Amino acid sequence: MTKSHPLFVADQRSQRNPTGITILLSRLFLGGIFVYASYDKIIHPVSFAEIVYNYHILPDVLVNLVSLFLPWLELLVGLSLILGVLLPGAVLICNLLLLIFFSTLVFNMARGLDIDCGCFTVSIGPSSGGHMLWYLFRDGFFLLVAVFLFFSSFFAKSQRGLRFDRPWKTAFVQALAPALTAVLLGLFVNQVRSDSIPLLGDWSPEARITLKFGKNILIPFEEAKDKLLTGGAIFIDARPRELYQEGHVQGALSLPLAEFDQMIDKVLTDLPDDALIITYCDGENCILSAELALRLKEIGYENVRVLYNGWDVWKIHQLPSEAGEPRG
Amino acid sequence: MKKKLIPTTLASAFVLWLALPALCSADPQMALKQQIHDFKDVLEGEILTHTFELLNQGDETLNIEQVKPDCSCSVVRFDPLIPPKGEGKITVKIDTRGFEGPERWAIKVFSNDPIWKEAVLDLRANIRPVITLTGSPVFFTGKKNDPTTGEVEISAELDKPLIVTPEQFTLSGKVTYSFSEIEKGKRYRVTFQKIAGKRENYRGFLKLKTNFEEKPDIILWIIGRFDR
Numbered sequence: 001m002t003k004s005h006p007l008f009v010a011d012q013r014s015q016r017n018p019t020g021i022t023i024l025l026s027r028l029f030l031g032g033i034f035v036y037a038s039y040d041k042i043i044h045p046v047s048f049a050e051i052v053y054n055y056h057i058l059p060d061v062l063v064n065l066v067s068l069f070l071p072w073l074e075l076l077v078g079l080s081l082i083l084g085v086l087l088p089g090a091v092l093i094c095n096l097l098l099l100i101f102f103s104t105l106v107f108n109m110a111r112g113l114d115i116d117c118g119c120f121t122v123s124i125g126p127s128s129g130g131h132m133l134w135y136l137f138r139d140g141f142f143l144l145v146a147v148f149l150f151f152s153s154f155f156a157k158s159q160r161g162l163r164f165d166r167p168w169k170t171a172f173v174q175a176l177a178p179a180l181t182a183v184l185l186g187l188f189v190n191q192v193r194s195d196s197i198p199l200l201g202d203w204s205p206e207a208r209i210t211l212k213f214g215k216n217i218l219i220p221f222e223e224a225k226d227k228l229l230t231g232g233a234i235f236i237d238a239r240p241r242e243l244y245q246e247g248h249v250q251g252a253l254s255l256p257l258a259e260f261d262q263m264i265d266k267v268l269t270d271l272p273d274d275a276l277i278i279t280y281c282d283g284e285n286c287i288l289s290a291e292l293a294l295r296l297k298e299i300g301y302e303n304v305r306v307l308y309n310g311w312d313v314w315k316i317h318q319l320p321s322e323a324g325e326p327r328g
Numbered sequence: 329m330k331k332k333l334i335p336t337t338l339a340s341a342f343v344l345w346l347a348l349p350a351l352c353s354a355d356p357q358m359a360l361k362q363q364i365h366d367f368k369d370v371l372e373g374e375i376l377t378h379t380f381e382l383l384n385q386g387d388e389t390l391n392i393e394q395v396k397p398d399c400s401c402s403v404v405r406f407d408p409l410i411p412p413k414g415e416g417k418i419t420v421k422i423d424t425r426g427f428e429g430p431e432r433w434a435i436k437v438f439s440n441d442p443i444w445k446e447a448v449l450d451l452r453a454n455i456r457p458v459i460t461l462t463g464s465p466v467f468f469t470g471k472k473n474d475p476t477t478g479e480v481e482i483s484a485e486l487d488k489p490l491i492v493t494p495e496q497f498t499l500s501g502k503v504t505y506s507f508s509e510i511e512k513g514k515r516y517r518v519t520f521q522k523i524a525g526k527r528e529n530y531r532g533f534l535k536l537k538t539n540f541e542e543k544p545d546i547i548l549w550i551i552g553r554f555d556r
Binding site for chain 1: 364396397398402423425426427431432433434436448465467498529531533535545546547549551553
């Protein structure tokens with residue numbers, strides 16, 4: 001770092017200059033915030049990717065890449081601010097990031113999205129709880145501190161002949177260092193960790209079911225149709241009983257997820273382990289069929305597949321269906 | 329001053345261009361006060377309800393043509409007609425039985441808003457079990473060094489005493505079980521022992537009754553696989 005940079009000079013003068021003390025404290029404060037904010041995101045990349053996805057701002061394909069790179073950038077910028085290394089670049093990135101975070105919150109508030117901020121923790125629970133207004137206030141405060149550092153860094157008036165030389169050029173060059181390091185670290189750590197995520201994420205509902213199981217257990221519609229027509233599979237409707245009664249795949253059994261423990265022994269009596277079971281529910285985002293498949297696999301049924309958006313697709317294609325109580 | 333005038337004018341024009349359709353529209357215009365609601369931590373078995381508020385920012389009546397929940401949530405009620413500049417509500421209910429961990433549900437709202445015909449309301453919760461089972465299901469195999477016993481620990485996650493009583497066992501003659509209380513009203517252990525000599529495959533369960541209304545039954549599965 002250039003010795004004449006105002007932030008560096010602020011350190012040296014901080015003992016006697018109130019502005020210098022404020023700059024130093026601001027740096028340490030923001031640095032600490034950034035380091036703290038990065039920790040949980042680095043530890044839990046899948047959860048953080050989910051939070052980034054929930055913002056509905058990035059194209060799906062970029063969600064995973066940003067989730068891998070951003071926490072490391074936060075960590076490096078935080079460390080730079082605390083240690084006073086590559087400061088102009090760190091201040092620039094810090095402002096840029098906080099501006100993006102703040103704008104994203106404002107944008108989502110305007111859209112009526114009350115989402116989990118994911119700013120400091122990616123876990124769902126009371127600790128991550130908060131309201132958008134609170135997030136906005138908090139991030140607004142951080143941004144104010146960052147803007148103060150920014151002006152102190154790039155627009156400070158010359159004092160005692162000490163003025164940072166060509167701050168913009170230096171800042172841009174220095175900003176590249178943590179950004180590139182963050183990309184490399186993000187990619188490298190993702191490669192070596194056991195819970196790595198694919199670089200180009202697929203966030204479609206189908207892919208989310210696959211993510212939950214660790215492998216693709218969806219059955220293509222045409223294959224499911226053939227299995228029904230040839231009697232090669234047992235269809236299980238995972239929806240609540242009243243929806244099943246309104247209409248279901250012909251011959252399908254009813255096993256509402258909510259009644260799994262009460263109903264399972266009555267529904268699947270003497271079914272061999274390797275029997276093909278196809279679970280389905282209704283709607284693109286319905287999770288009952290995937291949850292039911294998971295439960296069936298847990299108790300030893302090996303050949304369980306999920307017909308994605310099953311009942312909707314079945315109705316659209318006008319395939320054999322019926323209404324009423326389960327048979328038998 | 330002149331330097332600032334051009335970007336300011338351009339920015340204002342851009343904002344106006346964005347806002348103009350909304351200001352001039354004579355159609356119904358749906359807006360949501362909230363599109364995602366997170367219940368955070370809830371207990372399994374709880375029935376969750378939430379009311380979403382909708383606004384009609386247009387100059388024609390907004391017609392909510394259909395509210396379609398995905399499976400395990402149901403729409404309790406919704407306002408089918410929302411007058412210009414008026415407000416409407418959609419109340420939904422979720423049955424959390426059978427779920428565990430972070431979950432999400434979606435409700436589609438179809439309206440006569442020419443631009444936003446289909447909105448998706450998103451509900452989330454982290455569902456905590458009221459009773460935790462460790463070691464279930466129990467697997468027995470015929471391999472030489474595999475254990476002949478299996479243990480399942482039952483732990484109460486609520487601050488009230490748990491009482492469990494065996495109700496049904498489907499593997500008599502193949503497996504035996506014993507029941508012990510590790511911590512009074514809090515933790516129990518069920519030990520299953522496979523009966524020597526029995527090598528046919530089986531899948532069965534021990535059903536336990538509990539005093540928790542949120543989880544009246546517990547099923548402990550026992551699976552025997554000897555043909556592999």
